Amino acid sequence: MSHVLIIGNGIAGVTAARHIRKLSDDDITIISGETEYFYSRPALMYIYMGHMTFDHTKPHEDWFWEKNRIARLRDYVTRVDTESKKVELLSGIVMPYDVLIIASGSASNKFGWPGQDLRGVQGLYSMQDLELMEQNTQDVEHAVIVGGGLIGIEVAEMLDSRSIPVSFLVREKEYWDNVLPAEEAAMVSRHVREHGVDLRLQTELKEILPDANGRVRAVRSNQDEEIACQFVALTAGVHPNIDFLRSSAVDCNRGVLVNDYLETNVADVYAIGDCAEIIVPDPEKRNRIEQLWYTGKMHGEVVAHTICGTRSKYERGILFNSAKFFDIEYHTYGLVNFNTPGEKNLYWEHPDGKRSIRIVYNDKAVIGFNTMGIRYRHSTCERWLREERPIDYVLAHLDQANFDPEFYELCEPAVLNLFEQQNPGITIAKRKGRGILSSIFA
Numbered sequence: 001m002s003h004v005l006i007i008g009n010g011i012a013g014v015t016a017a018r019h020i021r022k023l024s025d026d027d028i029t030i031i032s033g034e035t036e037y038f039y040s041r042p043a044l045m046y047i048y049m050g051h052m053t054f055d056h057t058k059p060h061e062d063w064f065w066e067k068n069r070i071a072r073l074r075d076y077v078t079r080v081d082t083e084s085k086k087v088e089l090l091s092g093i094v095m096p097y098d099v100l101i102i103a104s105g106s107a108s109n110k111f112g113w114p115g116q117d118l119r120g121v122q123g124l125y126s127m128q129d130l131e132l133m134e135q136n137t138q139d140v141e142h143a144v145i146v147g148g149g150l151i152g153i154e155v156a157e158m159l160d161s162r163s164i165p166v167s168f169l170v171r172e173k174e175y176w177d178n179v180l181p182a183e184e185a186a187m188v189s190r191h192v193r194e195h196g197v198d199l200r201l202q203t204e205l206k207e208i209l210p211d212a213n214g215r216v217r218a219v220r221s222n223q224d225e226e227i228a229c230q231f232v233a234l235t236a237g238v239h240p241n242i243d244f245l246r247s248s249a250v251d252c253n254r255g256v257l258v259n260d261y262l263e264t265n266v267a268d269v270y271a272i273g274d275c276a277e278i279i280v281p282d283p284e285k286r287n288r289i290e291q292l293w294y295t296g297k298m299h300g301e302v303v304a305h306t307i308c309g310t311r312s313k314y315e316r317g318i319l320f321n322s323a324k325f326f327d328i329e330y331h332t333y334g335l336v337n338f339n340t341p342g343e344k345n346l347y348w349e350h351p352d353g354k355r356s357i358r359i360v361y362n363d364k365a366v367i368g369f370n371t372m373g374i375r376y377r378h379s380t381c382e383r384w385l386r387e388e389r390p391i392d393y394v395l396a397h398l399d400q401a402n403f404d405p406e407f408y409e410l411c412e413p414a415v416l417n418l419f420e421q422q423n424p425g426i427t428i429a430k431r432k433g434r435g436i437l438s439s440i441f442a
């Protein structure tokens with residue numbers, strides 16, 4: 001029986017622990033400095049907005065850990081010594097391990113902006129950040145968010161829930177247009193503004209200015225505008241949280257370097273979740289850092305199998321993601337905005353400007369879906385992508401992908417009509433009983 005030590009009680013570390021317990025009788029210890037119990041990080045915003053308490057965000061009951069013999073320790077790992085197979089903790093404890101899993105997650109980016117450490121300036125990643133945000137946003141008249149992405153827009157919604165006016169500095173031409181295609185990015189920009197946010201595109205932070213007490217009083221942008229504010233959220237991305245490993249023998253680059261089996265260069269040491277940087281042998285391509293909930297979960301399960309005797313390769317499979325931009329849900333499956341050779345895009349937008357469906361395809365098959373304001377079934381889209389279904393098949397069956405057709409207006413007939421208009425001479429064999437609503441959107 002070995003002692004498996006896991007650094008980090010996020011989705012990656014906890015999933016590894018759960019699966020190791022299923023597969024073995026090993027001793028398991030999870031060390032984490034942030035919280036006593038595992039919680040859902042994506043739900044942080046709902047605690048601030050009063051929709052949930054911390055207890056609601058815990059995926060497991062408190063008895064779960066003892067019952068499954070997963071020991072928890074609230075402490076910080078300050079040093080890892082792979083020679084002696086021990087970790088040192090902030091409390092002074094030195095703990096031995098047989099197998100080490102590094103699952104230490106991410107930390108918010110700070111790019112050396114003047115004033116970035118002033119009071120009232122912070123990122124949003126941890127429970128401590130949330131508590132600080134609670135204090136920092138008391139009696140605030142104006143807030144500034146720096147960096148458009150998924151966390152930035154959540155902070156905007158959080159502040160909106162407390163009626164705190166926001167200026168939002170985003171470097172890109174449209175919101176998150178490094179990920180979203182132009183039309184969807186423009187839709188999000190419009191929607192953010194409709195919520196009363198002062199969205200300033202193509203604008204970067206230059207410096208954060210202090211008041212006489214060392215608290216933020218304003219920011220200055222690269223357009224040389226000064227925006228008065230008492231709170232600044234720095235949401236320009238995250239990076240692997242691995243500073244405590246820098247003196248160790250574990251190879252690190254931006255993250256902890258691992259192969260497809262999530263193994264580091266040191267025997268019996270693995271890295272999973274946000275902190276892992278998966279080496280891509282092709283020199284033309286960048287190594288992969290996957291900062292998503294579901295990939296962390298997959299890493300945890302894969303590494304558990306390897307540790308328990310079945311060496312398993314991590315294969316991410318078909319990409320997917322979902323998020324919410326204020327009231328607009330976003331779902332993506334497969335390859336969208338990757339500009340693959342020969343790809344075509346069928347993009348349909350509802351006249352209300354808040355819903356859209358994009359199907360990316362080539363001569364052979366459909367390769368991606370993006371929906372805004374409309375929920376498509378993950379399993380259906382994934383199956384079509386895996387089976388490499390051609391565009392005419394997907395269009396003929398598109399209503400099967402709709403997640404909740406009984407509650408919402410059906411948009412699929414309009415998508416079909418658009419395709420036929422754009423491709424004269426091609427008629428999609430519509431499934432029986434369809435097309436009733438097509439005239440509404442045609």
Ligand SMILES: Cc1cc2nc3c(=O)[nH]c(=O)nc-3n(C[C@H](O)[C@H](O)[C@H](O)COP(=O)(O)OP(=O)(O)OC[C@H]3O[C@@H](n4cnc5c(N)ncnc54)[C@H](O)[C@@H]3O)c2cc1C
Pocket residue numbers: 007008009010011012013031032033034035041042043044045075076077078103104105106124125126150151154241244272273274275290291292293294296322323
């Ligand atoms: C506000 C917010 C919203 C998000 N929303 C989504 C979403 O909607 N969908 C999605 O897919 N992803 C979302 N993410 C990203 C997702 O939460 C992360 O990808 C995921 O939580 C990473 O899991 P992890 O287990 O790798 O690390 P983490 O969840 O970061 O857990 C790592 C833990 O290790 C601890 N730790 C680090 N170093 C040490 C040390 N030296 N000693 C002890 N403990 C240590 C940390 O404190 C932390 O508790 C969101 C992230 C944030 C911040």
